[in-house]
Amino acid sequence: MKKDIHIPKVEDVYIAVVNEYNAIYKTQDWNAYIINNKDIDLDMVLIVTSGYSEKKTTSVFRKKLDSLPRKSYAKIELMQEDLFALNNTFKVSFFEGNQMFDKTYLFRKNTINLKALQSVPLMDVKGVVVK
Numbered sequence: 129m130k131k132d133i134h135i136p137k138v139e140d141v142y143i144a145v146v147n148e149y150n151a152i153y154k155t156q157d158w159n160a161y162i163i164n165n166k167d168i169d170l171d172m173v174l175i176v177t178s179g180y181s182e183k184k185t186t187s188v189f190r191k192k193l194d195s196l197p198r199k200s201y202a203k204i205e206l207m208q209e210d211l212f213a214l215n216n217t218f219k220v221s222f223f224e225g226n227q228m229f230d231k232t233y234l235f236r237k238n239t240i241n242l243k244a245l246q247s248v249p250l251m252d253v254k255g256v257v258v259k
Contacts, residue, residue, distance in 0.1 A: 141162070158240070160204040162193075176219040181213070212241065217232055
């Protein structure tokens with residue numbers, strides 16, 4: 129029975145952690161975003177984030193987006209720099225049409241830093257991207 133279950137591969141949906149200026153507080157903040165680089169809207173997007181190491185575990189953060197339009201992005205959360213010493217997971221589930229997709233994105237510990245910045249699709253900014 130398990131062999132009959134088809135789990136589709138997630139493509140063109142990314143998680144990016146971007147270092148950006150906060151004009152209100154005049155600080156440089158790290159924000160996590162979900163990016164839909166597909167030509168189709170995503171529905172009922174569920175995101176569950178957490179951080180962990182051998183000795184520490186963060187609380188679980190959940191976010192729901194009713195829709196994420198094609199070729200767009202949405203902010204997930206503000207990330208404190210202390211979290212970068214942990215492995216950070218983003219478990220993403222969504223519907224594309226009538227089919228459900230699921231993927232876990234992992235930022236390994238100490239991989240989110242200013243030296244690792246690269247171009248982020250659709251956003252015209254620099255950040256750390258997991259595809």
